[in-house]
Structure formats: C-alpha cells, structure tokens
Amino acid sequence: MSMRSQVYAWNGNSFIGAAPAFAAGTGQFGTAQSGVQTSIFIGGFGNNITKPAETTATEFVVIEDVSCTPTLPASGAATSAAPLAIGQLAGWILNAAGPGTFGPRAYLQVRINTTDYFLNPDNVTNDGIPGTSSPYPRSLDFQPSFNLYPDVYVLPGQVWDVRYTAYAAAANWGTATLNAATNGADHNAFCKYTLYDGPDALIANKLLEMGISINPGNVDWYKRSLLSAQGM
Amino acid sequence: MSMRSQVYEWANLAPGGAGSTLSRSNTDTVVPVPANVSTDIFIGGIGNNITKPAETTATQFIVIEDISCTPWVAGAVQVRINTTDYFQNPDVTQMNGVPGLASPYPRGCPSNLTLNAANPAFTPDNLLKSFDLYPDVYVLPGQVFQILYTTSTSSSGAVGTAPTTANSATVMCFVKYTLYDGPDALIANKLLELGVTINPNNVDWYKRSLIEQQTRSAVAATAAAAGGQA
Numbered sequence: 278m279s280m281r282s283q284v285y286a287w288n289g290n291s292f293i294g295a296a297p298a299f300a301a302g303t304g305q306f307g308t309a310q311s312g313v314q315t316s317i318f319i320g321g322f323g324n325n326i327t328k329p330a331e332t333t334a335t336e337f338v339v340i341e342d343v344s345c346t347p348t349l350p351a352s353g354a355a356t357s358a359a360p361l362a363i364g365q366l367a368g369w370i371l372n373a374a375g376p377g378t379f380g381p382r383a384y385l386q387v388r389i390n391t392t393d394y395f396l397n398p399d400n401v402t403n404d405g406i407p408g409t410s411s412p413y414p415r416s417l418d419f420q421p422s423f424n425l426y427p428d429v430y431v432l433p434g435q436v437w438d439v440r441y442t443a444y445a446a447a448a449n450w451g452t453a454t455l456n457a458a459t460n461g462a463d464h465n466a467f468c469k470y471t472l473y474d475g476p477d478a479l480i481a482n483k484l485l486e487m488g489i490s491i492n493p494g495n496v497d498w499y500k501r502s503l504l505s506a507q508g509m
Numbered sequence: 510m511s512m513r514s515q516v517y518e519w520a521n522l523a524p525g526g527a528g529s530t531l532s533r534s535n536t537d538t539v540v541p542v543p544a545n546v547s548t549d550i551f552i553g554g555i556g557n558n559i560t561k562p563a564e565t566t567a568t569q570f571i572v573i574e575d576i577s578c579t580p581w582v583a584g585a586v587q588v589r590i591n592t593t594d595y596f597q598n599p600d601v602t603q604m605n606g607v608p609g610l611a612s613p614y615p616r617g618c619p620s621n622l623t624l625n626a627a628n629p630a631f632t633p634d635n636l637l638k639s640f641d642l643y644p645d646v647y648v649l650p651g652q653v654f655q656i657l658y659t660t661s662t663s664s665s666g667a668v669g670t671a672p673t674t675a676n677s678a679t680v681m682c683f684v685k686y687t688l689y690d691g692p693d694a695l696i697a698n699k700l701l702e703l704g705v706t707i708n709p710n711n712v713d714w715y716k717r718s719l720i721e722q723q724t725r726s727a728v729a730a731t732a733a734a735a736g737g738q739a
C-alpha cells in the first residue's frame with residue numbers, strides 16, 4: 278500500500294565520467310539514431326532497464342511530466358566554427374549544412390500499449406513533446422512552455438514507454454567537448470510519475486470511475502471519506 | 510472518451526531549405542519566410558506541415574491554451590477560427606497577433622538574434638512571457654482553425670537581397686491545446702452552454718455531478734420501492 282513519487286532520467290551516453298570515443302554497437306546514442314524513435318527504457322542506447330515498463334495488476338501509474346534536451350533556433354548562416362557561448366546548450370555547434378539550430382531538435386512521445394499519446398491536429402501521430410517546450414534540465418535559458426495536464430494514466434496491466442527522437446544532423450549531434458559529438462552524451466530525457474501500489478491502486482481505479490483526477494491528495498481524500506463512513 | 514494535452518511545434522525547416530515536409534528529418538535546413546505574409550503553421554507550405562487543415566470533428570472540442578513564437582525578426586502569431594482572426598486592433602482592424610517578444614518560444618531564449626554570415630549573435634538576456642492566453646480560445650465541433658505566423662521584416666537579414674537558407678533566421682511557433690473527444694466533448698459543449706470555463710477540472714466536476722445525481726435517483730427509487738412494499 279503506497280503512493281510513491283518516481284523519476285527516470287535517461288542519457289544517451291551509458292558511460293560514467295569522461296566519455297570514450299564512439300564505437301558502433303556499444304550502446305552509445307550515435308548519429309545513426311537521428312530521426313529514429315528510441316525507447317528511453319529498453320531502446321538499447323544509453324542507460325536502460327531490464328524489461329519494458331509495465332504495470333502489474335496491483336499497480337497504477339500516473340505520468341506527470343516528460344521533458345528532454347531543448348533546442349535554440351538560430352539561422353542557416355552559421356558555420357561549424359561558431360559554438361554557442363551561453364546557456365545550457367553552450368558548446369553546441371552549427372553547421373552551414375545543418376538545420377540552423379543549436380541543440381538536438383529532440384522530442385519525447387508517450388506510448389501506452391501500442392497507442393501514441395501525442396497527435397497532430399490531423400490525428401496523425403507526431404514526434405511528441407518538443408524538448409524546447411518542456412526542457413530538461415530546466416534553466417533560466419530554457420523554461421517550460423508545456424505542462425502535462427491532464428496527466429497520463431497507465432492502468433493496471435498496461436505496457437508504457439517514453440520514446441526519444443532527435444533530428445540533429447551528424448555534424449550537429451552534440452557539443453564538441455567530452456567527445457559527445459558522436460556518442461550522445463548531450464541527449465537527455467526525463468520522466469516524472471507517481472506509482473500507486475496495492476490498495477492505493479484500487480482507490481486510483483475507483484477515482485478514475487468517478488471522474489476524479491488521480492493524485493495523492495484525492496487518494497487521501499477517498500481514504501478519509503471511507504474512514505468517516507465507518508464512523509472513525 | 511478522453512481529454513488529452515496536445516502540442517504542435519512548427520519551424521521553418523524542410524529538406525533542402527525549400528517548401529514543406531510532413532515529417533522532420535536530419536536533412537532539414539532553413540526555409541526563408543516572406544515578410545508580411547501570414548503563414549499557416551499547419552498547411553502553409555513552409556517547414557513541417559500536416560496532411561490537412563486543422564479542424565475538429567463533430568465529436569471533438571479543442572481548447573487552445575498557449576501560443577508562442579520566436580521573438581526575433583519581429584515574429585507574431587495569430588489564431589484564426591474559420592475565417593475570423595482572434596486578435597485585433599482596438600479599431601477592429603487586422604493585426605499580426607501576439608508578438609514573440611510577449612510570448613516567446615523557447616521561453617527564456619534571447620530577445621534578439623543578429624544575423625551574421627559567420628556566427629549568429631544573440632542578445633545576452635533571457636526573455637520571459639508578458640502574455641498569457643486567458644481566457645482560452647475554444648474551437649467548437651466542426652470548426653476549422655489556423656495558427657498564423659507573420660514576420661514584418663522577413664526571416665532574411667540581408668535586406669534587398671533574395672532570401673536564401675544562408676541568410677535566413679530559424680523561427681519556430683508553438684501551440685498547446687487540450688483535445689476533448691467523445692463524451693468529454695459533449696460535456697465541454699454543455700459547460701459552454703452553462704457559461705462555465707472549459708478545463709479538465711470542470712469536465713471532471715460535471716462528470717461527478719452526473720454520477721451523484723444518478724446515485725441520488727437510485728437511492729430515491731429504492732426508498733420509494735421499499736415504501737410501496739410496506
């Protein structure tokens with residue numbers, strides 16, 4: 278019986294400390310992944326977990342925030358000799374043949390079973406939340422324009438995934454420092470969720486039936502109302 | 510039956526620096542945006558686009574909660590519902606909409622970009638929003654909506670020369686909205702009739718009040734039945 282605030286942070290570089298030079302097939306998030314949707318849990322790049330994220334019959338997950346590395350639009354005029362000097366994207370470069378942005382052009386999609394959460398207005402699946410609107414990490418230079426509300430519910434028995442896509446070109450894949458231009462250390466993603474377990478997951482289901490938002494406050498309110506109904 | 514938070518991000522980036530694209534790619538480069546032309550960020554033919562005009566079906570209701578754009582090159586963003594522009598001048602004439610300086614994207618970005626052939630120079634500041642889209646903008650079932658981006662100075666810094674990828678700024682627009690679908694869209698319509706603000710909390714409140722009403726009716730029916738038997 279518990280409600281627990283949980284986080285998962287993903288980095289495209291699975292190595293701790295100074296990043297080694299990129300080597301294919303070593304789990305480094307390299308330029309070959311450009312434009313490819315990659316699971317931050319089991320995608321095979323960066324830090325991963327042992328199995329797909331899923332809820333058991335006695336668990337209920339509420340995803341409250343997703344965010345990833347932001348991007349700063351600039352211009353098509355810059356060359357690779359012009360690294361950005363300020364902010365959390367300091368060190369990123371432009372290339373005349375690139376997309377005219379500092380940063381990875383990263384997006385984060387939430388998938389429940391086989392259904393993507395974020396859609397375009399024409400009801401076609403899109404890449405998800407731009408890191409530019411929901412940046413991780415947050416700073417003075419990059420503040421959120423997006424708040425994941427209403428939250429995303431993962432019901433008991435469902436499989437869920439958070440999938441990262443970056444559209445940076447090879448020459449713009451990361452900062453020049455830490456050798457990250459090829460190994461993806463500058464690609465970050467973050468997910469904040471609350472895990473309801475046991476009786477609290479049952480209460481979460483009950484709140485869902487009642488059309489009440491599922492959050493720790495409302496779960497506690499439901500418990501109190503049960504206790505007061507018993508005369509306690 | 511759902512309420513879903515949705516976003517759409519547009520940038521003047523397309524493969525080869527020309528036209529539009531339905532999917533982003535790592536070969537995208539800057540597409541020049543003409544001055545004083547309102548560009549639909551959904552189907553305007555520049556940058557990333559979608560397959561058809563943005564519209565709601567008979568069972569959808571959209572609430573637009575935030576719009577923003579890059580502050581440089583005097584960018585502004587307008588909302589158009591069917592053929593009516595949302596933002597207008599005090600004399601009821603047409604305007605470009607909310608300036609990127611008032612609702613910047615990314616939030617916290619520099620307030621200006623000086624185009625330079627070798628190195629773009631950002632103003633060393635962090636721009637915060639002066640504008641909050643409240644009350645929200647409602648797109649009723651069956652309506653078409655557009656988000657229009659306009660720059661009054663063109664995205665090209667080289668005045669008097671033909672805009673090219675190399676002399677043009679990268680600009681972005683962002684729209685955040687909530688999509689109500691199925692029964693939740695019906696509830697949204699009901700709230701609109703009642704004059705209640707449409708947001709996820711109020712939709713949930715309406716659902717709860719329906720459930721409570723049904724419960725009271727069931728209890729009353731049970732009590733009436735028990736009284737009849739006695």
